[in-house]
Amino acid sequence: AGGRGVLLKLSGGQTVVCDRLLVAAGRKAKGLEALQLDKAGVKWSASGIEVNKSSLRTSAKHIYAAGDCLGGLQFTHLAGYQAAVAAFNCVQAVGTKAPSPEAVPRCTFTHPEVASVGMSLEEAQAKLGFDNVTVSVRHLNHVDRAVCEGDTDGFIKIISGSGGRILGATVVANVAGEIASELGLAVSAKLTMSTVASCMHAYPTMCFALQQIAADHTYGALENNFALKCLRRCFGPRLLGRDDKGSSSSEDTS
Known part of the structure; x- marks a missing residue:
């Protein structure tokens, strides 16, 4: 392509111009025939x-x-x-x-690395139903370690199901493989987001973001709890010093 890049001629007659060509044809074990x-x-x-x-x-x-x-x-x-x-x-x-295949972490060592473990969002929704799957994402520009190192390209995405059980994750980060390994433990041990949220992580580390994501998910679930909604509706105004009509419950002493 003008001496720069790669020009691909596909079998269907189409042509594609690109900067680089990555051949990932896969492989298989050799010599099985000789083993009889x-x-x-x-x-x-x-x-x-x-x-x-x-x-x-x-x-x-x-x-x-x-x-x-x-x-x-x-x-x-x-x-x-x-x-x-x-x-x-x-x-x-x-x-x-x-x-199980779901518990096997997978990592492509590009920069940034791309790693995943467990179910993808599409797999989880197909298995459990669209409304029974939650996606929690934190971009690296909100992860202090990544900000300190000036390497904020990427994200951490966790897929969870009923009760907050962790089903899978995708990580794009400089150390995505290391982060995915902890998430692999969560998938294989059937841990929930609240369990990860309650596990103290060192700060500032990349894995501290896992605790933050899990905590945000857990707090969000509490906000939608029916009993807590009732308590908030009944006692929220009083805790703020107001009566049910929204006026101040304290006497005017002036």
Whole structure:
């Protein structure tokens, strides 16, 4: 494109001009064919080895599998976790469970980093209904640590459901991977926003923003509490020194 950028010619005949081209074609484990898994009674396909999603046991009861050979999400941290689960289940009665895909943190190490864990907003709304999902967002220009470092491009978004249970999150920040790891704990442990709000975080850290987001959500839920609304309506004027008609309840001593 004039010696600068990239000109793409698509199969449909269209052309696209861009500054850079990122090829993210994915990958898959190699060499499964050479293992002769069929002879061992292990079912597999081009997508990977078939396993019980919880125990990671294959169709051969004495063989377990873990990592990229399973297909699906391919992360070092996930493969390591799966390997530990498979090893434990090999030497003891099956009981250790592999993590659900929702609990696996994902991070793209650009600048800023882009990380996510758990359900997306669309997934949560499709599963629970539009009215049963809450989105809480805090932009980094309202996060003191980011302001101090002059790196305010990004945000933290937390998806929560009924009772404030944390379902997922997306983070765009310089240390998004670290923040998403704490949120991954919240998702896997089924923590609520009020629980995170009650957990003291060091200030000023990026994760302090998680406590702030959770606290804002919790206070907002309290404001909509029916009992508190009734108390506020009945006693609010008196606490402000007014009677029910809005006039001052104190006597004029002048």
